[in-house]
Amino acid sequence: MAEETLLTDEFLRQLINVGEVDIVVGLSTHNHAKTIGPVVGAIQAGILKCFPRERVAIINADGGSQDGTTELVKNASIDDLWRDSKVYALRTLHCISVRYARVPDPSRALQTILAGADLLRAKACVIVSPDSTTIQPDWIQRLARPAYSDNFDLVCPIYQRQQFEGALVRNLLYPMTRSIYGSRIREPYGSEFAISGRLVTDFLGNGIMNHDWARMGPEIALTILAITGKYRVCQSCLGAKNHSMRNAHDMVGVMRRTVGALFASLDGNFSFWSAVNGSEAVPMLGTQAELPPETARINRKRLLEMFAGGVAQLEPVLRSILSPSLLSELQRIAALGLNDFEYPAELWTKTVFEFAASYHKSTINRDHILQSLVPLYRGRSLTFLSQNRNGSGDNLETHEESLCADFERLKPYLLEHWAERK
């Protein structure tokens, strides 16, 4: 059914021309002319190097680009790569571009790519972000191989990160997904991942995308479906990713797409997650080298101001989300100076869990609940920054593991609030 509505006649014609393939590489674009060239080049090089015998198609789902992105994808020539690498693919590398809408919609883009992969009967589908300027050709192999040859259904990425990168992933998305769903997937919201043909078919067929939360964060929906459906999941070490393009300025938008989707997923999966205790390791393929530390010019004072200002100004809103004791504790730390400031892991965990319970009960408008979390996240980011500013990778790992342990230990606190507010 999904295919009928998602696939235009033109797209279908292109897919029919391709026939069956082994691997599909999907690119969801919108005005990515500046970065798309090297990304497509890296994908082609990866295919040429690692999958010369396989039938591969690149599907570009475009959300109404006005800067010639689709033309760049369609015209990307593999001839130069052949000359440089002196390796020749034994199959034709097809490149399909389709405009799924006039405005970008990540969930429709993903569905379009997956529907195309399903029709082409691909055994594996690799999704690559069009702004991954640090992509290397071997990323394709690292992502596709486990799904194509090793029977894994979902291959999540593990990126090399600087100590100040991925604050939301490290402080909320990873610990919470781990404690709730019991799987230690480091990047539940990865922008690069691979899925098996089986999971593609099930994802399109089980109607998960009919839920608002899944449309809000299709990547996290896919991860949650893989965990709750007991699919085989693994993680593959990629490398350093340029995260600057993952919009840090639009924190509210990021919060909606990630935390919003995660919170909303709890409603329909209560019977699953309420029975989960602790967490299990997820197989990790490859090794990860530590990046040389970089200095970041982050204004800590501004972060504290935004946290303290948020707690003070949003008091009436926070009162309808948080318990009085927790709110007074937040007000206490908001009064601390920059050098004394600390948003402890336990307090942060309780904050997140109370937000999740309030989101479940819709104590106020759900979007307003998510927006209220932004200033508090800034406070936690400040502590995260202070803890890891001069620390090594091991130090960072220790703090992260300790936070995850708090999330797992305090899961009954969430259940208590979930039931209490009900």
Next chain:
Amino acid sequence: MQEIIVTELTQAFQQMARDIAHYLPRLIVMLIIALVGWVVAYLLKLVVRSLLRLTKFSKLSENAGATQLLHQAALPSSTELVSRFVFWVAWVGFVLLGVSVLGIAGLQDYISRFFLFLPRLFVALVILFFGLVAASFFSRAALLAAVNANFRSSRMLSIAVRIIIIIFSISMVFEVLGVAEQTVLVAFATVFGAAMLGLAIAFGLGGQDLARKFLERKLGQENKEEKEDELSPL
């Protein structure tokens, strides 16, 4: 003389007895209508109260900020207030229906006016309620957007949004009720115009630096703050 007085009195008493005999059944009918009306109104009150509780009206009213207002005015909860309102409107309606049975000529006009006024009153109350809901929602949305944009006077902005929406709703309510339409229109236009002019002057004079900074940013003159890194969330 005495006979005339007795005759007149007898006639007056007979007339009164005839009038009472004429009105008594109507009075009884009126009392029965009022009694039945009370029972119906009471049942209606119970039904409305249960429905409001089922639909969590109190939560909606709390979100709208109506509960706070009622609490400050030492009034009962919104659910109780609405159900009492329904009771009184229904009962007064029945009582007036009963009074109309009496056939008192002067009252008929007022009674029909009352029944014509009821739908307008209902519409006015609905507008007021949704006005309060909208005021609460949009003021909170403005507060959150302003806080997340690190705007210093977020609370003030939120309060301003709330007041503007409430003033707008009240002026609509008065218009629906037909109360001093012209006065309300002129007052609303004056207050709204004054507020906008005040804001324009305040921003014009007080926001010069802000405007300059904004233009500098837009024209590409980077300042120190822009060179700072953002903490990458993902």
